[in-house]
Ligand code: TGC
């Protein structure tokens with residue numbers, strides 16, 4: 586055992602030996618991907634094996650964020666893969682973005698979160714709604730991992746209903762005075778900048794970039810999470826923070842601003858969840874062939890086969906869902922409701938697979954000898970953030986009936 590720069594004791598040899606992950610592609614979906622997609626996917630797969638798998642159980646166990654990976658994620662192009670290169674992105678398409686998220690979440694949902702927030706919730710709104718000056722000032726530093734960003738929408742009393750937010754700005758000459766608080770913000774305690782959504786004096790939601798050194802701004806860490814333990818989460822507290830008007834997004838007003846960022850991130854999560862599911866399935870399949878009870882491998886029992894057969898069926902259906910969604914996204918035709926369906930289905934699918942995989946591992950399934958319990962605990966958050974399981978159901982319900990359950 587040794588301690589790394591983040592003060593985390595690492596059981597490197599043990600984990601490195603254990604990452605025997607093999608990808609599963611029951612319907613030859615790789616044939617639907619281009620050479621570029623496969624190259625991007627394989628590069629991230631290798632990086633995860635080398636950089637994430639050896640350390641992730643130790644970081645999760647000790648509830649520490651692997652800070653050094655923020656730079657590594659930039660180096661593999663995980664921040665904004667489908668944003669233009671001149672704005673710090675990867676210049677690839679939506680399918681490439683998807684496969685990269687899948688591989689990251691195969692490692693850990695918290696590592697995928699680090700990338701999702703930076704790329705889709707911080708760089709994307711600056712790219713989409715920001716002024717040219719804002720883009721030039723922040724995007725290259727975010728794309729290279731020099732700056733870490735976070736996204737503040739959720740408030741202590743307004744989670745599923747962000748439109749009810751009370752965080753507000755008041756005009757004060759060349760600046761706005763920002764007051765309020767945000768809750769459950771990924772990356773916030775270590776972020777250099779926060780993209781914050783607040784109501785102006787007319788009650789319109791505006792987006793702005795708040796820098797960590799602005800007086801009156803603090804970002805205390807939230808402790809005690811049993812989920813996403815390798816990802817750092819905090820609050821954002823604003824007490825008369827003077828935000829220059831130059832930091833406010835000129836090109837968007839209203840809830841559609843933050844919600845369109847969510848569409849981008851939810852799309853990535855729909856892919857990412859497949860990675861977590863594949864890791865659980867892969868581990869369960871191998872365990873079922875190696876573990877013997879009653880004189881034969883447990884994989885020979887019909888009940889184990891039922892679990893494994895259903896897992897690979899659900900993974901395959903989820904892969905086809907996101908492949909089609911990726912095609913639509915590449916044509917600019919993926920609707921928010923289609924993205925909601927994929928996020929909801931795939932995250933729930935991954936969580937159910939994690940639970941079944943845990944059973945196949947028996948008692949060993951609750952330990953950090955295997956990745957399954959960590960994925961399962963992570964997926965409880967993924968089921969809730971970026972819109973809960975039930976909120977996405979209601980979005981689908983509204984889309985098919987034309988009737989709005991939220992109003
Ligand atoms: P509603 O009246 O329906 O919509 C307001 C305006 O927004 C438009 N819109 C969208 N635009 C783009 N993408 C979407 N997904 C959109 N959904 C709605 C809509 O067309 C309308 O536009 P306009 O022009 O008419 O003004 O709004 P509502 O207040 O009724 O709310 C609807 C609801 C409940 C679906 C929405 O508020 C919602 O999605 N709630 C869930 C909240 C949520 O997902 N929060 C996530 C916080 S961020 C996070 O969790 C990051 S975790 C990241 C990580 O660590 O990986």
Ligand code: FAD
Nearest residue numbers: 736737738739744745769770771966969970971972973975
């Ligand atoms: P609530 O909205 O209070 O929901 C509680 C329950 O009520 C849920 O089951 C919900 O489905 C149900 N419910 C609510 N409304 C309805 C309804 N109309 N009909 C039926 N059921 C309903 N937010 C950010 O802004 N930025 C981040 O970076 C971020 N990162 C996060 C990281 C973590 C680890 C976690 C746990 C959360 C994060 N979030 C972030 C917040 C996340 O998006 C919210 O937790 C989520 O949107 C749900 O809000 P809530 O927790 O307030 O639950």
